[in-house]
Amino acid sequence: MKFITFMKKDGSVCAGWVNSRNMAVDMHDASNGWLPDNMLSFIENHERYMEYIEGNKGLIETSNSSYPMDEVVLKAPLPNPKSVRDFYAFEQHVKTARKNRGLEMIPEWYEMPVFYFTNHLAIKGTEEEIPRPRACEWLDFELEIACVIGKEGRNIKSEDADKHIFGFFIMNDWSARDLQRQEMKVGLGPAKGKDFATSIGPYLITMDELEFRKAGKGYDLEMAARVNGVEISRGNMKDLYYSFGEMIERASAGTTLYPGEVIGSGTVGTGCILELGTGVHRWLEPGDEVELEITELGILRNKIIED
Numbered sequence: 661m662k663f664i665t666f667m668k669k670d671g672s673v674c675a676g677w678v679n680s681r682n683m684a685v686d687m688h689d690a691s692n693g694w695l696p697d698n699m700l701s702f703i704e705n706h707e708r709y710m711e712y713i714e715g716n717k718g719l720i721e722t723s724n725s726s727y728p729m730d731e732v733v734l735k736a737p738l739p740n741p742k743s744v745r746d747f748y749a750f751e752q753h754v755k756t757a758r759k760n761r762g763l764e765m766i767p768e769w770y771e772m773p774v775f776y777f778t779n780h781l782a783i784k785g786t787e788e789e790i791p792r793p794r795a796c797e798w799l800d801f802e803l804e805i806a807c808v809i810g811k812e813g814r815n816i817k818s819e820d821a822d823k824h825i826f827g828f829f830i831m832n833d834w835s836a837r838d839l840q841r842q843e844m845k846v847g848l849g850p851a852k853g854k855d856f857a858t859s860i861g862p863y864l865i866t867m868d869e870l871e872f873r874k875a876g877k878g879y880d881l882e883m884a885a886r887v888n889g890v891e892i893s894r895g896n897m898k899d900l901y902y903s904f905g906e907m908i909e910r911a912s913a914g915t916t917l918y919p920g921e922v923i924g925s926g927t928v929g930t931g932c933i934l935e936l937g938t939g940v941h942r943w944l945e946p947g948d949e950v951e952l953e954i955t956e957l958g959i960l961r962n963k964i965i966e967d
Contacts, residue, residue, distance in 0.1 A: 663827065663864040665699055665739055665785070666732040673735060675699045678863070679721065684732045689725035691716065699738050699864070703810055703826050704919045736785035737829055737864035738808060742920040744783075744858060745911055746804070746833055747775040749902040750895070752929030760937060773902040773910045778833065778854050780922070786862040786960050790834060791967035792946055793856050798837035799944040799964065803885045803931030803952050805878075805897055806831040806924040807904050808864060809917050816912040818905035824917065825904065827866040830952050830960040831924050832859040837934055837943070860922070862958045870956060877903035883928045886951040892941050895928035897954070 662678040668686075675698050676685040688697035695709055696702050702709055713720065748754060748769070755765050784790060792799050810826025833854065840853025873879040876898035885893035907923055933941050944950065944964050952960045 661866050661869070663699060663702075663737055663866070664862070665735040665737050666727075667735060668727065668732060675702060678729065679726060681726070682729055683726035684729055685720065686725040686727070690720045690723040698740075700740055700742075700920045703738070703808060706810055706826060706919070734786055734862045736783045736788075736860050737862070738860065738920065738922070739783055739785070740920075741780050741783065741808070741922045742918055744778045744780045744806075744922040744924065745775045746778050746831075746924035746926060747773050747902065747907045748926040749773055749900050749907060750926055750928050750931075751901040752895075752899065753927045753931060753935055756929070757927075757932075757935045760935065773907050775907070775911065775923075776850060776854075778858055778924075779856070782855065782857050784857050784859040784962065786859070786958075786962070788859070788962060789965045790857050790859070790962045791965055792944070793836050793839065793852075794967050796836035796839055797943065798841075800835040800837050800933045801885060801887075801944065801950045801952070802833040802835055802927040803883055803893055803895070804831040804833055804925050804927055805829075805881070805883065805954060805957070806860065806922050809908075809921040809923065810919050812916060812918050814912055814916040815914070816908050816917070818903065818909040821905035821908040822867065824908060825867055826919070827864045828870065828957060829860050829864050830862075830954050830957050831922075832950065832952055832960060832962065833924060833927070834858065835932070835934070859960055859962050861960050865957055873956065876900065877906075881955040881957070882953075883931065883955075884953045885931060886953070887941060887944070888949055889951075892936060893928075893930045893932070895930055897925070897928070899929060900925065
């Protein structure tokens, strides 16, 4: 299913999905209040709620709680994730970004997938404006795919991890490269370089919708980035060095993962200006529009503004 969070004409924000008629379904209203009114609550008990949906399709499909997609405003599909861990799982990106900074590839990268926590309270949806931090002149995008945890687990084995994934969406890990470069000299971070915004969406796609694209350590999903309508990046999810199973095994080692937590892949090869170099494209500026597109997952679009 293609889950969404959206705003109606009256300004109310609802959770639901896109139905077979390309209509936005308000799950709470369509179920007479049986389904929750937000995606986090749905994900926390999604097995029970999915059974209800399967058993009440007729009631839901004939309700008056569906709206044409051009009459609603899509928000971040999961506006309030419990946490966001972002990994570093595409080898090409790591190699090239380090080479551009005059650094050799570190052997430890091949020993384990690594991640950092980003600001889960600075989530943006498609079409939302992204303020460039006032101290930033080197603003960058990052083309990523992320999964949402749907089942609690601790010390999860990689081969069992699929049972803990609810679905996937596009993620843009916005980066203030000059702030990041400065603070990481201290040996800690990134922090302020990643603190201001993370975009997700436009949809949260359940795993069953992607099964026919299984390939490599992920799925055969083309990933592309455009700035002001011009493509500057293209990659594929199947090129992951570390699978989401391996990432989840690492993330859950010695700690519990809960429904509603987000796991990001890190940047796909060529998926940011830092890797491409400013000879390919300058740093982002207010007025620029960035589009990230992934097969089956849609287009995540944001415009840069002054803070």
